[in-house]
Amino acid sequence: MRSIAVLEWTGDPGKPKASRLVPVTILDGGELQDGGIYLARPQPLALAGEVEYELQQDGKPLGLFDIENTGQEQGSWVGYGSWKPIPKARPAAPPHLDKVDDDFQSDTPVLHRKRHPGDAPSGGSGSGDSSASSSAPAADPDRPTLHKASGVSDTSNPTGTTATTSADPDQPTLHRHTDSPSSGAGSTTASSDDPDRPVLKKTKKKPEDVGHVDSLPDVSDPDRPRLKRGKSDDYVLNVVPSLLGLPPDMQQAVAVSDAKNRPEHPWDYTWANPDDEAKMKSALEDIARKTLGLNPPPTPAPKKTAAKTMPHKTAKPAPPPPPPAPLQGEQFRVFELSYGANATLVLQAHTAGPLAQQKFVTLVAQPDLYGNLLVLLKSVTDGAHLDDTPRMRLVDAVDAMADNRGELLFELRGATQRQFALYRVLRGQAEKLFVTGGGEFGVEATN
Numbered sequence: 001m002r003s004i005a006v007l008e009w010t011g012d013p014g015k016p017k018a019s020r021l022v023p024v025t026i027l028d029g030g031e032l033q034d035g036g037i038y039l040a041r042p043q044p045l046a047l048a049g050e051v052e053y054e055l056q057q058d059g060k061p062l063g064l065f066d067i068e069n070t071g072q073e074q075g076s077w078v079g080y081g082s083w084k085p086i087p088k089a090r091p092a093a094p095p096h097l098d099k100v101d102d103d104f105q106s107d108t109p110v111l112h113r114k115r116h117p118g119d120a121p122s123g124g125s126g127s128g129d130s131s132a133s134s135s136a137p138a139a140d141p142d143r144p145t146l147h148k149a150s151g152v153s154d155t156s157n158p159t160g161t162t163a164t165t166s167a168d169p170d171q172p173t174l175h176r177h178t179d180s181p182s183s184g185a186g187s188t189t190a191s192s193d194d195p196d197r198p199v200l201k202k203t204k205k206k207p208e209d210v211g212h213v214d215s216l217p218d219v220s221d222p223d224r225p226r227l228k229r230g231k232s233d234d235y236v237l238n239v240v241p242s243l244l245g246l247p248p249d250m251q252q253a254v255a256v257s258d259a260k261n262r263p264e265h266p267w268d269y270t271w272a273n274p275d276d277e278a279k280m281k282s283a284l285e286d287i288a289r290k291t292l293g294l295n296p297p298p299t300p301a302p303k304k305t306a307a308k309t310m311p312h313k314t315a316k317p318a319p320p321p322p323p324p325a326p327l328q329g330e331q332f333r334v335f336e337l338s339y340g341a342n343a344t345l346v347l348q349a350h351t352a353g354p355l356a357q358q359k360f361v362t363l364v365a366q367p368d369l370y371g372n373l374l375v376l377l378k379s380v381t382d383g384a385h386l387d388d389t390p391r392m393r394l395v396d397a398v399d400a401m402a403d404n405r406g407e408l409l410f411e412l413r414g415a416t417q418r419q420f421a422l423y424r425v426l427r428g429q430a431e432k433l434f435v436t437g438g439g440e441f442g443v444e445a446t447n
Helices: 185-189 274-292
Strands: 002-012 015-028 031-034 052-057 060-073 076-084 251-258 328-335 344-350 359-367 373-382 391-398 407-413 418-426 429-435
Touching: 002 052, 002 407, 015 060, 015 418, 052 391, 251 391, 274 328, 274 344, 274 359, 274 373, 328 391, 344 391, 359 391, 359 418, 373 391, 373 429, 391 418, 407 429
Parallel strands: none
Antiparallel strands: 002 015, 002 251, 015 031, 015 076, 052 060, 052 251, 060 076, 328 344, 344 359, 359 373, 391 407, 407 418, 418 429
């Protein structure tokens, strides 16, 4: 299953002031279903709790939107939730270095210096019998030597005799440190008490000031409120700021929820020659001006008069043509709806003035083999007949059928109601694939 929706918000992307998610379609079993009513119990399946949508712009991830609760606006279900950033991949862990085991027998040759029982020790002469080879090495005359003090018995002597060594005044001697010159048990424990000497004492720990609540076992009222530590298990409805109406600063983005992870597919078209884009845009703007009636009427040809021979006067040059009329609210997009496909151009604009006097136009075109524009879809309406012929507003391209091919998602906005429609551009035609609401409340004019 694959769900397509439109996220509408005001404010900055990622931190909207208010937002809502409008379901469009659900792909189930290869067929497109109306996302606003499919499996509604009572809210539709597309707005079930904890459903996560991936926000896309030109086929690239923009963020995540998690559904938290739902509601109805003007008779249609919408979802409220929170916008979250795309989680970043964790950095790769450093390679684990195994501990080197000295006893491990490796195939790599390693040079070691091995000693045998018959070898002479280092520093020896290397000759003599076995008893001489195992004897201790010669002593260093500059190395300090520890000697026992005179009169100290050697307990390691197995014969039990008292061995004494002559004290050398130049050799260092270790002595046992005692607190007092006197010997005996009392000399190591007794010490003089100094009244001015600081004494460290353990401080008594004060009891913590903790409030205790005793239970009342005699109270048997089941409706009596009880205070418990921690969060409540009861469901609490999160209050999320909702978006009401159609404010002029409202922004839209495609939202996709899919059970499978699919590769990213950008829809931007890359021109081989950047000048071709400016040429196609200028040609499409001329068609839009002609459709909206913004082109000025042609100037009448000057009347022909009898030629008079006036050598001192020359003919006046023709005045330059007036600049083209500006298009209000112009939006121009170019898509590559499948890998290797031709460019698909979409332009929408309107005239200036109050809403009731404005005229709207939406064009979908493709260049032919000779570089000329071929208009595939043309929608023209005005502010006074929006409920009869809605205004087509492009949202974005989206892969609604999960076949790695993009469809154009339009909003059909009237004066009091609106719908969403999917168009597939294929083989030089723009075919309407799906429309929400069970039927379109207006019919757009096609070329």
